[in-house]
Amino acid sequence: MRNATAKTLTVELGERSYPIVIGGGLLDRAADYLRQAGVPDKSPLMIVSDDNVAPLYLERLESALSGGGYRVVSAVVPAGEQSKSLTVYNDLVTRAIEAGLDRSSAILALGGGVVGDLAGFVAGTYMRGIRFVQVPTTILAHDSSVGGKVAVNHPLAKNMIGVFHQPELVLYDVDTLNTLPPREVRAGLAEMVKHGLIWDREFAEWCWNNAPRLLDLEPEALIYGLERGCAIKAQIVSRDERENDLRAILNLGHTLGHAIEAVAGYGRYLHGEAIAVGMAAAALLGEERGGETGLYAETMLMLRALELPVTLPEDMDTEALMAAMQRDKKFREGRMVYIVPSEIGRVEIASDVDADAVRDVIERLKEKEESS
Amino acid sequence: MRNATAKTLTVELGERSYPIVIGGGLLDRAADYLRQAGVPDKSPLMIVSDDNVAPLYLERLESALSGGGYRVVSAVVPAGEQSKSLTVYNDLVTRAIEAGLDRSSAILALGGGVVGDLAGFVAGTYMRGIRFVQVPTTILAHDSSVGGKVAVNHPLAKNMIGVFHQPELVLYDVDTLNTLPPREVRAGLAEMVKHGLIWDREFAEWCWNNAPRLLDLEPEALIYGLERGCAIKAQIVSRDERENDLRAILNLGHTLGHAIEAVAGYGRYLHGEAIAVGMAAAALLGEERGGETGLYAETMLMLRALELPVTLPEDMDTEALMAAMQRDKKFREGRMVYIVPSEIGRVEIASDVDADAVRDVIERLKEKEESS
Numbered sequence: 001m002r003n004a005t006a007k008t009l010t011v012e013l014g015e016r017s018y019p020i021v022i023g024g025g026l027l028d029r030a031a032d033y034l035r036q037a038g039v040p041d042k043s044p045l046m047i048v049s050d051d052n053v054a055p056l057y058l059e060r061l062e063s064a065l066s067g068g069g070y071r072v073v074s075a076v077v078p079a080g081e082q083s084k085s086l087t088v089y090n091d092l093v094t095r096a097i098e099a100g101l102d103r104s105s106a107i108l109a110l111g112g113g114v115v116g117d118l119a120g121f122v123a124g125t126y127m128r129g130i131r132f133v134q135v136p137t138t139i140l141a142h143d144s145s146v147g148g149k150v151a152v153n154h155p156l157a158k159n160m161i162g163v164f165h166q167p168e169l170v171l172y173d174v175d176t177l178n179t180l181p182p183r184e185v186r187a188g189l190a191e192m193v194k195h196g197l198i199w200d201r202e203f204a205e206w207c208w209n210n211a212p213r214l215l216d217l218e219p220e221a222l223i224y225g226l227e228r229g230c231a232i233k234a235q236i237v238s239r240d241e242r243e244n245d246l247r248a249i250l251n252l253g254h255t256l257g258h259a260i261e262a263v264a265g266y267g268r269y270l271h272g273e274a275i276a277v278g279m280a281a282a283a284l285l286g287e288e289r290g291g292e293t294g295l296y297a298e299t300m301l302m303l304r305a306l307e308l309p310v311t312l313p314e315d316m317d318t319e320a321l322m323a324a325m326q327r328d329k330k331f332r333e334g335r336m337v338y339i340v341p342s343e344i345g346r347v348e349i350a351s352d353v354d355a356d357a358v359r360d361v362i363e364r365l366k367e368k369e370e371s372s
Numbered sequence: 373m374r375n376a377t378a379k380t381l382t383v384e385l386g387e388r389s390y391p392i393v394i395g396g397g398l399l400d401r402a403a404d405y406l407r408q409a410g411v412p413d414k415s416p417l418m419i420v421s422d423d424n425v426a427p428l429y430l431e432r433l434e435s436a437l438s439g440g441g442y443r444v445v446s447a448v449v450p451a452g453e454q455s456k457s458l459t460v461y462n463d464l465v466t467r468a469i470e471a472g473l474d475r476s477s478a479i480l481a482l483g484g485g486v487v488g489d490l491a492g493f494v495a496g497t498y499m500r501g502i503r504f505v506q507v508p509t510t511i512l513a514h515d516s517s518v519g520g521k522v523a524v525n526h527p528l529a530k531n532m533i534g535v536f537h538q539p540e541l542v543l544y545d546v547d548t549l550n551t552l553p554p555r556e557v558r559a560g561l562a563e564m565v566k567h568g569l570i571w572d573r574e575f576a577e578w579c580w581n582n583a584p585r586l587l588d589l590e591p592e593a594l595i596y597g598l599e600r601g602c603a604i605k606a607q608i609v610s611r612d613e614r615e616n617d618l619r620a621i622l623n624l625g626h627t628l629g630h631a632i633e634a635v636a637g638y639g640r641y642l643h644g645e646a647i648a649v650g651m652a653a654a655a656l657l658g659e660e661r662g663g664e665t666g667l668y669a670e671t672m673l674m675l676r677a678l679e680l681p682v683t684l685p686e687d688m689d690t691e692a693l694m695a696a697m698q699r700d701k702k703f704r705e706g707r708m709v710y711i712v713p714s715e716i717g718r719v720e721i722a723s724d725v726d727a728d729a730v731r732d733v734i735e736r737l738k739e740k741e742e743s744s
Contacts, residue, residue, distance in 0.1 A: 090458055090526075097528045097699065125497070128521065128534045128615075149500065154462075156469045162500045163535055242501075327469060 007227050011146060011234040013241055016166045020146065020230050022223055026173035027060050030135070031068020034106070037169040039131055043104040044071040046096055048119035050079040053111040053137050056179055061110055061135065073099040077118065081267050084118050084152045086161065092122045106131035106168065109145075112138035112184075113271065117159070120150030124165030132167045137176040139188025140272055142226045143195075145170045147237040147250075157327045158258050164242055170230075174222055182215075187272025189214055189306045190253075190279070192225050195232040197279060197299065198249045201345030203228050204302060211305035249347050252339045253278030256362070259324035263317060276308035281361050286341040288357070289350070298344055312365045321362055322355065379599050383518060383606040385613055388538045392518065392602050394595055398545035399432050402507070403440020406478070409541040411503055415476040416443045418468055420491035422451040425483040425509050428551055433482055433507065445471040449490065453639050456490050456524045458533065464494045478503035478540065481517075484510035484556075485643065489531070492522025496537030504539045509548040511560025512644050514598045515567075517542045519609040519622075529699045530630050536614055542602075546594055554587075559644025561586055561678045562625075562651070564597050567604040569651060569671065570621045573717030575600050576674060583677035621719050624711045625650030628734070631696035635688060648680035653733045658713040660729070661722070670716055684737045693734055694727065 006023025021033060035041070045065060049058050054076045065072045075095045077083040096107070107130065109119035116134050123132035134145040151162025180188070189207070192214075196204025206228075207214065213221035233250065240247040257278035261269050283291075283299035303310050325336070338353040378395025393405060407413070417437065421430050426448045437444045447467045449455040468479070479502065481491035488506055495504035506517040523534025552560070561579070564586070568576025578600075579586065585593035605622065612619040629650035633641050655663075655671035675682050697708070710725040 086458060086462055093526055093533060094528065097526060097532060125533050125535055127532065128523065128536055151500065154465055154469060156466065160469060160499065161465060161497050163497055164500055 005223070007223065009227065009231055009234060011166075012238040013166060016148075016241075018167055018169055020170040020172060020234070022172040022174065022226050022230070024173065024175045024219070026171050027057060027135070027176070028064050030061055030064045030171060031070060033169060033171055034065070034070065034133065035068070037133070039070075039106045039133065039168060040104050041069045041071075043102050044073060044099055045106050045108060046092075046099060046101055047072060047074040047108045047110050048077065048092060048115055048122070049074065049110040050077050050083065050112075050115050052079040053115070053176075057110060057137060057176055061108070077115070079114075081114055081153065081261075081271075084114055086152055086154075088118065089121060089152050092118070093126060096122065096126055101126065101130065103127050103130055106133055108133045108135055110135045110137065112136065112141045113144035116141055116144050117150050117162070118152060120148075120165055120167070121152050121162055124150050124163040129163075129165060132165055134167045134170040136170065136172050138180060138184060139177060139222075139226070140184070140191055142172065142188070142229050143191035143233060145172070146230050146233040147247075148241070149243075157324075158262060172226065172230075174219060174226070177217055177222065180217075183270065184272075185215060185217065186307045187270035187276075189225075190272035190276045190303070190308050192229045193302055193306060194250075194252055194275065194279060195229045197302075197341060197344060198252050198339075198347045199232045199236070199345060200228075201343070203232070204344050208302045208305050215307065245349070248337070248349050249339055252341070252347055253280075253282055255325055255338055256281050256321065256358075259321045260312070260316070262324045263320045273309050276303050276306075277310060277312060277365065279303065280310040281358075281365055282339060282347075283341050284361050284364065285338070285353070285357060286347075288361075289340060291341055292343040295341055295343060299341070310365075312362065314366050316366070318359060318362050322359060325358070377595070379595065381599065381603055381606060383538075384610040385538060388520075388613075390538060390540055390542070392542040392544060392606070394544040394546065394599055394602070396545065396547045396591070398543050399429060399507070399548070400436050402433055402436045402543060403442060405541060405543055406437070406442070406505065407440070409505070411478045411505065411540060412476050413441045413443075415474050416445060416471050417478050417480060418464075418471060418473055419444060419446040419480045419482050420449065420464060420487055420494070421446065421482040422449050422455065422484075422487050424451040425487070425548075429482060429509060429548055433480070449487070451486075453486055453525065453633075453643075456486055458524055458526075460490065461493060461524050464490070465498060468494065468498055473498065473502065475499050475502055478505055480505045480507055482507045482509065484508065484513045485516035488513055488516050489522050489534070490524060492520075492537055492539070493524050493534055496522050496535040501535075501537060504537055506539045506542040508542065508544050510552060510556060511549060511594075511598070512556070512563055512642075514544065514560070514601050515563035515605060517544070518602050518605045519619075520613070521615075529696075530634060544598065544602075546591060546598070549589055549594065552589075556642065556644075557587060557589065558679045559642035559648075561597075562644035562648045562675070562680050564601045565674055565678060566622075566624055566647065566651060567601045569674075569713065569716060570624050570711075570719045571604045571608070571717060572600075573715070575604070576716050580674045580677050587679065617721070620709065620721050621711055624713070624719055625652075625654055627697055627710055628653050628693065628730075631693045632684070632688070634696045635692045645681050648675050648678075649682060649684060649737065651675065652682040653730075653737055654711060654719075655713050656733050656736065657710070657725070657729060658719075660733075661712060663713055664715040667713055667715060671713070682737075684734065686738050688738070690731060690734050694731060697730070
């Protein structure tokens with residue numbers, strides 16, 4: 001899995017287009033990739049990472065960049081969703097100012113979705129926006145590193161404070177995935193199969209058939225799955241950069257998923273786990289609204305093959321979930337907007353979903369819990 | 373000065389183009405203008421104002437909007453630069469969430485530059501960006517309300533945290549200027565004459581000749597001056613929305629001006645006062661670098677005609693000013709970028725300015741103080 005096998009795909013966004021490089025051994029060649037992407041070496045770079053990832057890969061990335069002629073400072077934040085706060089954001093801005101980052105500087109996110117979102121929001125707002133490079137170290141981040149959505153959380157709602165800020169480059173070194181805890185592998189695969197569920201039945205079925213290889217982090221399967229997942233997302237984002245319409249389909253499972261994360265308390269559920277439950281709920285809703293027969297059953301099988309949760313604990317407060325969904329960004333002009341599958345590989349953006357139908361689906365996911 | 377006299381000019385930015393309406397009696401017709409600008413009435417609006425402006429105009433704007441079918445909530449922040457903080461920003465986001473603002477909502481800034489920058493940063497980052505309407509109540513805001521630059525301050529540097537976020541509409545009711553304290557009138561006129569100094573000798577001379585009428589807030593002079601100032605800025609911003617090159621000329625006087633504000637402590641100098649001193653310094657630097665003869669003397673006369681400061685107090689620490697400039701965003705890849713006039717109405721973006729030359733100019737502005 002050396003450089004020879006690296007694949008590059010491009011997210012087409014006019015003058016904001018950028019490459020995603022996926023392969024092994026990329027960290028050590030980071031300086032070359034940054035230079036190719038047009039990041040100048042006269043201004044300092046800042047790497048943002050977390051205290052899980054930093055001990056494993058930070059020094060390697062720092063040396064690769066220093067060796068390649070870049071000046072680098074690093075900032076390490078506590079691992080976990082709690083770091084996506086304005087307080088941590090402010091600390092990073094302070095660090096960037098003290099390190100002398102200027103308009104030609106770049107901020108690199110070395111880590112998963114949390115680090116990407118946080119560092120991306122710093123890059124998107126520092127001096128009104130400077131260069132941003134994603135170096136994802138999780139499977140989940142194949143999703144969050146494409147599309148330019150960056151944000152921090154507000155105590156009342158997730159990702160409430162953010163901007164659209166496209167990276168210059170995504171450098172996906174799959175070697176870093178070997179150190180992922182199994183639970184995070186599974187959670188990451190939830191976003192991968194999501195891309196099949198919304199856009200490409202064949203890919204959804206491929207994920208299902210190759211679930212054991214993916215769970216074992218078999219390189220060939222992993223590179224294919226990440227590449228296909230990124231490519232689907234890139235295709236959707238290219239058509240609708242700022243989420244005016246089409247892009248909303250990427251939120252399959254997220255309306256309920258975000259509510260589950262908020263009600264359970266950030267960190268109790270991994271993001272991928274919460275949206276797996278959300279995707280199960282959406283499939284059930286979809287089948288009831290006249291989607292293809294077997295939609296719900298098949299979705300459940302796919303998610304279970306990836307060892308993902310598809311039910312809710314009995315004691316999770318339905319009304320608290322409903323209230324959290326009402327605060328979610330997916331509400332617009334007072335109506336509930338819900339991404340509902342009509343078949344595997346196809347979803348619709350439903351703006352007429354009745355709150356009671358959602359309440360009913362939540363209750364039924366709890367019954368499933370009892371019977372499982 | 374009723375609606376009949378309102379003038380509309382358009383900032384041309386492709387799909388982000390927006391109108392600036394300048395005239396009397398506009399507050400009362402706000403709902404019509406918002407509707408024309410495409411702001412839907414199904415989602416709540418939030419007006420952000422400060423405790424100087426709110427007692428004068430907030431109720432009128434609220435009634436005008438409610439009467440026109442909009443739901444409105446308001447948030448009043450303390451007047452002054454201190455409100456451009458992440459803390460106040462966070463309070464406004466909380467208020468917006470609690471009031472149920474969604475992606476179709478708009479945030480209105482009723483006030484001067486501080487309220488515009490702060491409310492604009494909320495609008496630019498709430499749910500990754502929602503609609504924004506500027507309702508300026510100061511002369512200074514004719515500058516800040518055009519161009520989409522919004523930001524809050526970091527304790528280490530001004531406007532360090534921000535985004536580019538274009539408004540949907542600027543509604544400039546000149547009736548509101550009648551309640552401005554004279555000191556703020558003068559400070560606002562500094563940005564007006566700046567537009568002449570960088571782009572249009574004729575307009576600079578018009579400001580000079582009409583200084584007494586402008587200081588007296590004579591409506592005809594005011595509407596012409598604001599319109600011409602906005603038009604010059606709009607022209608520059610249209611050619612360079614994200615400040616890659618040309619737009620930097622708008623920063624005439626700002627490199628030193630921001631340093632003066634920071635070193636004196638935010639709030640001691642009004643922004644317009646600080647940049648007046650900065651423009652005097654830039655003219656002196658420009659003349660020394662080979663600009664037209666009389667450049668400095670004429671600039672001084674123009675600024676003095678508007679009763680603006682053009683010297684520095686003896687006890688202002690030169691090295692503190694130099695250090696503050698080094699932290700300023702105008703530094704790029706280690707070099708000092710300075711906007712330097714070559715004649716009245718024309719400036720160059722100099723990237724080779726020597727720190728000692730700037731230090732020398734600062735010292736000479738202090739000597740002027742002694743001799744005045």
